[in-house]
Amino acid sequence: MMQGASARSGPAAVGPGLPIRVAVIGGGCAAVAAAFELTRPEHRGRYQVTLYQLGWRLGGKGASGRGPVDRIEEHGLHLWMGFYENAFRLVRECYAELARDPSTCPIADWRDAFAPAPLVGVVERGSDGRWVPWTVRLPPTEGLPGDPYPATARWTMADYAGRAAQLVRSLLESLRADGRFPTGQRPPAPGAGRADRGPDQTPEAVAEGIARLLRYGELATLTALTEGVATLATMIGDLSRYPENLVLRFLDALATNARAQLEALAEADPEIRRLWIIIDVTLATLRGIVRFGLMTDARGFDAIDEYDCREWLLLNGASRQSVDSAYMRGLYDLVFAYEDADPSRPRFAAGQALRGMVRAFFTYRGAFFWRMQAGMGDVVFAPFYQVLTARGVRFEFFHRLESLRLASAARLQDGESPHVEALEFDVQAEIAEGGEYRPLREIGGLPCWPAAPDYDQLVDGDRLRREGWEFESFWERRKAGTRTLRVGEHFDLVVLGVGLGTIPHVCRDIVARDPRWRAMVDHVKTVGTQALQIWLAADMKELGWAEAPVTLSGFVEPFDTWADTTHLLPREGWRQGPRALAYFCNALPDLDGAADRSSPEYPARQREQVRRNAVRFLDRDIVHIWPGAARREGGFRWELLVDAREFERAGPAHTGEARLASQFWTANVNPSDRYTLSLPGSSAYRISPLDPTYDNLAIAGDWTDCGFNAGCVEAAVMSGRLAAHAISQSPALEDIVGYDHP
Amino acid sequence: MGTNERVKRPRLDRTQPIRSWVNLFDLSGASGQPATEGGRGASLGDVISRSVDLGYRVVDDYIRQGQKAAERLSGRSYGPDTLGSDAQELGARMMKYTSDFLGLWLQLMELAMGGGAWRAGVPPTPARATPSQETPAARAAPSTDGRTEAPDETPVRIKVVSLWPTEVALDLRPGAARAPLVIQALRAVEPDVPRLDDVSFTAGSEGDPPLLCIRVPPSQPPGTYNGLLIDPQTSRPVGTVSVRVSRE
Numbered sequence: 001m002m003q004g005a006s007a008r009s010g011p012a013a014v015g016p017g018l019p020i021r022v023a024v025i026g027g028g029c030a031a032v033a034a035a036f037e038l039t040r041p042e043h044r045g046r047y048q049v050t051l052y053q054l055g056w057r058l059g060g061k062g063a064s065g066r067g068p069v070d071r072i073e074e075h076g077l078h079l080w081m082g083f084y085e086n087a088f089r090l091v092r093e094c095y096a097e098l099a100r101d102p103s104t105c106p107i108a109d110w111r112d113a114f115a116p117a118p119l120v121g122v123v124e125r126g127s128d129g130r131w132v133p134w135t136v137r138l139p140p141t142e143g144l145p146g147d148p149y150p151a152t153a154r155w156t157m158a159d160y161a162g163r164a165a166q167l168v169r170s171l172l173e174s175l176r177a178d179g180r181f182p183t184g185q186r187p188p189a190p191g192a193g194r195a196d197r198g199p200d201q202t203p204e205a206v207a208e209g210i211a212r213l214l215r216y217g218e219l220a221t222l223t224a225l226t227e228g229v230a231t232l233a234t235m236i237g238d239l240s241r242y243p244e245n246l247v248l249r250f251l252d253a254l255a256t257n258a259r260a261q262l263e264a265l266a267e268a269d270p271e272i273r274r275l276w277i278i279i280d281v282t283l284a285t286l287r288g289i290v291r292f293g294l295m296t297d298a299r300g301f302d303a304i305d306e307y308d309c310r311e312w313l314l315l316n317g318a319s320r321q322s323v324d325s326a327y328m329r330g331l332y333d334l335v336f337a338y339e340d341a342d343p344s345r346p347r348f349a350a351g352q353a354l355r356g357m358v359r360a361f362f363t364y365r366g367a368f369f370w371r372m373q374a375g376m377g378d379v380v381f382a383p384f385y386q387v388l389t390a391r392g393v394r395f396e397f398f399h400r401l402e403s404l405r406l407a408s409a410a411r412l413q414d415g416e417s418p419h420v421e422a423l424e425f426d427v428q429a430e431i432a433e434g435g436e437y438r439p440l441r442e443i444g445g446l447p448c449w450p451a452a453p454d455y456d457q458l459v460d461g462d463r464l465r466r467e468g469w470e471f472e473s474f475w476e477r478r479k480a481g482t483r484t485l486r487v488g489e490h491f492d493l494v495v496l497g498v499g500l501g502t503i504p505h506v507c508r509d510i511v512a513r514d515p516r517w518r519a520m521v522d523h524v525k526t527v528g529t530q531a532l533q534i535w536l537a538a539d540m541k542e543l544g545w546a547e548a549p550v551t552l553s554g555f556v557e558p559f560d561t562w563a564d565t566t567h568l569l570p571r572e573g574w575r576q577g578p579r580a581l582a583y584f585c586n587a588l589p590d591l592d593g594a595a596d597r598s599s600p601e602y603p604a605r606q607r608e609q610v611r612r613n614a615v616r617f618l619d620r621d622i623v624h625i626w627p628g629a630a631r632r633e634g635g636f637r638w639e640l641l642v643d644a645r646e647f648e649r650a651g652p653a654h655t656g657e658a659r660l661a662s663q664f665w666t667a668n669v670n671p672s673d674r675y676t677l678s679l680p681g682s683s684a685y686r687i688s689p690l691d692p693t694y695d696n697l698a699i700a701g702d703w704t705d706c707g708f709n710a711g712c713v714e715a716a717v718m719s720g721r722l723a724a725h726a727i728s729q730s731p732a733l734e735d736i737v738g739y740d741h742p
Numbered sequence: 743m744g745t746n747e748r749v750k751r752p753r754l755d756r757t758q759p760i761r762s763w764v765n766l767f768d769l770s771g772a773s774g775q776p777a778t779e780g781g782r783g784a785s786l787g788d789v790i791s792r793s794v795d796l797g798y799r800v801v802d803d804y805i806r807q808g809q810k811a812a813e814r815l816s817g818r819s820y821g822p823d824t825l826g827s828d829a830q831e832l833g834a835r836m837m838k839y840t841s842d843f844l845g846l847w848l849q850l851m852e853l854a855m856g857g858g859a860w861r862a863g864v865p866p867t868p869a870r871a872t873p874s875q876e877t878p879a880a881r882a883a884p885s886t887d888g889r890t891e892a893p894d895e896t897p898v899r900i901k902v903v904s905l906w907p908t909e910v911a912l913d914l915r916p917g918a919a920r921a922p923l924v925i926q927a928l929r930a931v932e933p934d935v936p937r938l939d940d941v942s943f944t945a946g947s948e949g950d951p952p953l954l955c956i957r958v959p960p961s962q963p964p965g966t967y968n969g970l971l972i973d974p975q976t977s978r979p980v981g982t983v984s985v986r987v988s989r990e
Contacts, residue, residue: 020749157762204964204989241966243907243988300761419748492749690757695750707759729752733759740760 019048022727023423023491025401026672027053028060029087029713030700031497032384033720036090038495038728039391047728048392050491052399052425054672055471056439056453057377058385060499061673062713064375065451068644070443070573072375073451073664075673076531077563077585079371079551080114080145082364084714085737086721088114088146094383097390105445106571113379115567116140116367119547122330122554123625124270131624134274134326135550138368145365149737157295157742158236160358164282165233167361171275172226175262203241206234210250219257228254232286239295251287255317258283263319277322284318285354291316300742301351305683309353310346330554331357333561333586335710336675341527341587343557352678352709359708359738369551371563374571377449382440386447397437398428398458398471399483404496406509406694407487417695418513420494422486426479428471430459444571474505474670475600493696495723500703501526501671510694516687523685524703526674528588530610532559533664534618535578535642536629540564543580543640544627556621558613559584578642584617587675588667606667614665615657676703676711683709689722698723707739714738897951904958907988912954914971914981919952921945924974928956928967928985938967938985956985964989 024035031051038047057063064074080087092110100108107113121135210231213219219228232250235242258279266273288304289295297303304312309331310323322328329346332338335356337348360368372379389395407421431437437457440447453471455461459480470476485491498506503521510517536543549564565581591605618638623630631637638655643662646653654661668674686705689698699719702711706719721736733739898919902908922945928938940957964987971981 207988241986243909296762298762302761417750419750488748493751688757690754692751692754692757696748698751726751726754729754733756742761 019045020727021490021492022047022049022495023485023493024049024051024495024497025404025423026060026497026499026700027051027058027063027381028497028499028701029062029380029716030702030704030720030723031060031495032058032381032388033086033090033717034495034497034698034700034723035388035393035720036094036384037721037724037731039388039393040730041391042730043728045392049388050394050396051388052396052401052423054398054400055428056397056437057449058381058395058439059377059449060716061668061675062376062380064377064449066375066378066441066443066448067451067664069647070448071535071644071664072378072568072572073533074375074531074583075666075668076529077561077583078376078713079117079369079563080713081360081369082141082145082367083359083738084370084712084717085145085149085365087713087717088144088370089737090146090717090721091380091383092146094387097387098383107373107379107446110146113373113383114370115373117369117371117549117551118367119550120368121550121552122326123552123556124326124554125556131556131621132270133547133550133552133625134270135547135552137548138364140367141365143365145370147365155358155363155738155741157289157300158239160362160742161236161239161286161289161295162233163362164286164358165229165236168279168282168286169226169229169233171279172222172229172258175272175275176222176226203235203238206231207242207246210235210246214249214253219253220260222261225254225257225261228257236286239290244290247290248287251283251290252317255280255283255287259319274327277325277327280318280322281313281327284313284316284322288312288316294742299351301355302683303351304354305349305351306681307350308346308680309348309350311680312350326554329560333553333555335678335712336527336529336587337677338527338587339525339677339679341589347677347679349678349680349683349709352683355708355741356710359741371551371565371567374446374568375448378446378571382447382449385440395436395439397439398431398480400426400428400479401498401502401506402426402482404494404507404509404697406513409513417693419694419696420487422484423491423494425483425485427481427483428469428476428479429453429461429464430480432457432459432461443573446571472670473603474672475597475603477597487696493698493727495698495700495720495727497700497720497723499526499672499674500524500676500701501674505671514693516685516693520685520687523679524682525677525679526671526703527677528590528606529668529673529675530558530586530588530613531666531668532584532610532614532617533565534582534584535569535644535663536580536582536640537578537642538628538640539579540566540626543629545625552625555625556617557586559586559617559621561585562625574642575647577647588669590669603667603669606669607665610665610667611660614660614663618660619657676701678710689719690726692726698726707736707741899951899953901953901955902958903956904987905960906958906962906964908956908958909986909988910954910956911984911986912981913984918971918973918980919946921973921975923952923980924972925954925983926969926972928969928983930963930965930967932965935963935965938962938969941969941983943971954983956983958985958987962987 022038024031024038035049035051038049051058057065059075061075062078064072067073088110091113095108095110095113102108102112118137118140119135120138121133123131123133125131213224213228219225228250232254235247235250239247258276262272262276262279266276292304294301294303307315310328313323313328314320331353332346332348335348337346337353339345339347385395401423403422403424404420405422405424407419409418412418435457437454439449439454441450441454442448455465458464467478469478496507500521503517504511507517511521512518540549545564549566551561551563553561555562561584563583565583566579569578569581588606588610591602591609618629618636622636629637629640638657638659641659641663643653643659645662653659683705686703686709687699688705689700691699700716700723701719702713702715704719704722706715706722708715708718718736718739721731722733722739725731725733725736898912898914900910900912902910923943925941925943928941929935930937938956938958940959942953942955944953944955946952966984966986968982968984970979971983972978973980
């Protein structure tokens with residue numbers, strides 16, 4: 001057994017002036033954020049961080065690599081949303097600290113790394129079975145994500161409800177301004193709305209006006225409806241001063257009248273139908289906020305996390321058509337919200353869903369989506385690696401955690417808390433000459449992660465390459481040695497930043513002894529995902545997509561989400577060839593006899609399943625959004641796929657369906673790669689990075705109870721910052737944007 | 743290496759997000775998770791920091807109202823009624839914040855007196871919300887004899903006699919309901935609105951919980967009325983009562 005030498009792991013004992021040794025396990029967003037926080041210059045070197053990483057690259061679910069012709073190969077489709085305040089803040093600080101030279105590096109500033117992606121959409125299925133895109137260009141907003149927030153900025157349920165009411169009002173006004181809506185409606189009666197909602201009116205006067213309005217049914221015109229919603233917005237500003245039953249009756253009346261006026265028209269006019277769906281869902285949300293007392297509930301949106309979002313909307317008056325709409329499917333698709341990846345079981349905790357929706361729609365800055373200008377590894381993890389290295393963080397690649405061992409309960413002294421006693425690793429490969437592995441490779445002036453390890457740096461590298469060691473595979477058991485780190489001797493504190501799917505395998509001690517951890521791994525579920533990237537010889541216009549680059553979800557299984565990523569082509573190594581690039585992704589159902597180590601063939605079976613999915617999808621479904629990609633007689637034009645080997649003269653090209661072999665796809669079925677779901681009722685089982693049960697351990701990951709309990713970069717970064725807070729009391733919780741949030 | 747030599751994580755002021763301002767008075771674990779050492783209990787510093795935060799809100803609101811008034815003066819509306827309305831609104835908000843501060847002050851006193859872990863001013867909420875659930879304050883329907891739980895889980899009966907829809911919010915310091923208390927007449931923000939005088943608080947006797955009794959005269963103008971519950975032994979406030987009378 002190879003023991004960690006104290007010379008490599010820092011001082012053996014901690015005393016005054018000696019740094020505290022922190023072992024960060026994992027290299028995804030959460031772990032890297034924790035390392036970044038703990039090594040800020042403000043700490044003056046108090047924390048000596050060593051990061052232990054499986055395989056050769058950082059990134060976790062956000063890892064990417066450069067493959068043939070330096071093409072970017074991602075784990076999946078990643079977009080950053082305009083409300084990812086914590087993630088953008090750290091990235092911006094990272095780039096500022098890196099101070100790259102723009103004359104030599106094409107991505108020197110964070111604005112080089114991210115660009116707005118305002119066009120979003122969903123795909124609706126028409127009654128004739130055709131899929132029709134519904135796109136929206138979301139307007140730019142003031143500021144940029146990661147800009148400092150005013151110290152007094154605060155999100156409140158009332159503010160969100162008020163903005164939701166304003167949204168409904170704007171949509172109704174846009175309908176009024178639209179020539180298609182019937183004219184000749186009678187004007188609202190005096191006192192119905194406008195006169196009663198002025199800022200100078202007392203709540204009692206507004207309430208009397210509403211009661212009058214309800215009594216005489218004055219919401220029967222679109223104008224009165226619009227005024228009524230404006231009145232509602234006024235009421236929401238000070239809801240506690242109105243009788244709850246009056247507010248509910250008013251909301252009911254608004255919804256009933258909106259339905260009566262719009263639903264029939266919506267059947268014939270898709271534009272009106274789309275607006276009606278948003279109005280219907282928003283009114284149901286408002287009704288639910290009032291009805292469930294969310295304005296004053298100490299749990300904020302968490303109070304309704306037991307419900308599925310669609311179920312909760314139905315409960316509050318939304319129509320079946322609205323909750324089954326592409327709009328709602330798009331929301332679920334964004335977070336793979338299908339239990340066991342089964343499209344017939346959409347499940348998304350209502351509280352977290354609404355929290356995500358209000359953050360996404362009402363708090364985005366700059367743009368709704370931001371897309372990366374190279375691989376996520378290149379624009380996020382390479383800069384962090386460089387900055388952390390410069391700060392003195394040591395990276396131990398090729399370290400696979402096998403066991404996080406607790407101190408035996410029998411040996412704990414009186415009053416002593418349970419704690420991590422040892423970390424046991426498999427060392428997957430030794431670094432030649434005992435040095436530190438240097439993982440990055442420069443491509444076009446940009447430091448990048450390769451899609452495979454640099455075997456030249458590894459002891460016996462040629463053999464490892466020849467034998468095809470799969471360093472990132474859960475099923476790969478081969479190793480070069482083992483290493484055990486002991487508390488007090490090699491580390492003091494631990495940040496556990498691995499994926500949730502890994503926890504039952506590496507935290508067997510804790511899961512066996514701690515019912516909360518056991519409940520967490522039982523109830524917070526994960527799902528495998530699949531991703532497909534194709535390089536095309538025709539541009540999007542020729543393929544039949546006439547609009548700007550888009551992010552589209554709610555599409556057909558097996559790939560419900562598509563993003564046009566053509567902008568990445570100049571970053572890759574093509575001298576000629578592809579004119580368009582497309583990424584697709586979706587959840588991936590487990591196969592029978594799933595993921596345990598006794599089934600080494602499992603990942604290959606799943607990979608083959610994704611290949612078959614891709615063939616079926618391109619042959620049968622893609623025609624709905626890319627009519628130009630189909631042959632006249634039907635089926636996909638396989639010759640559109642660009643084979644990198646044809647440009648590298650590396651072998652004969654395939655024809656027909658076999659050309660798919662030249663493209664890139666993944667079956668993300670490793671436990672650490674599985675996506676964390678936000679199933680109804682599961683949030684209560686999550687454990688916070690701040691949880692003090694183990695006095696030398698903090699957990700980090702988008703699976704923790706981090707304030708935003710959904711699988712995304714922002715949640716992961718928030719959890720990493722929280723883990724750093726648990727260790728160093730910095731950053732202040734008030735500086736973790738969105739942690740204190742309804 | 744012995745226990746004392748091992749490096750441990752620091753003790754944290756709090757381990758949960760603040761989801762709502764109601765949380766200011768809810769430190770007992772509304773999420774249903776068990777309290778853990780060093781985790782859930784409110785520290786003095788925690789309450790103070792949130793008091794300061796709340797203070798910012800008062801100042802913010804004050805500034806915003808001032809800006810609003812200034813905009814009106816420079817705009818088209820100059821009437822004294824407009825300014826009066828702003829002043830009224832500001833007054834009402836200030837009253838609300840004063841009430842909030844009182845709650846915080848009571849918490850601080852409790853902590854300072856070594857009260858230890860806090861019972862909240864909000865009763866524990868069920869794990870699964872139900873439509874129209876009771877909000878932290880006790881509510882009474884017109885002419886009902888409601889029964890609710892005080893923060894220390896001592897039940898308090900609330901009796902309201904009113905022709906009008908009336909809401910009652912009662913916020914009591916832990917343990918306060920066990921002693922006889924004096925309740926002051928409830929006042930509206932507007933000085934010329936008559937007070938709600940017919941209020942009483944009767945201490946509980948064996949098997950009978952304390953009774954808060956409020957009678958709203960038919961001529962009482964709609965509005966919100968607030969008052970204090972005083973411990974006659976110490977002459978210090980131990981709770982607040984807020985009554986909202988509305989017309990439908």
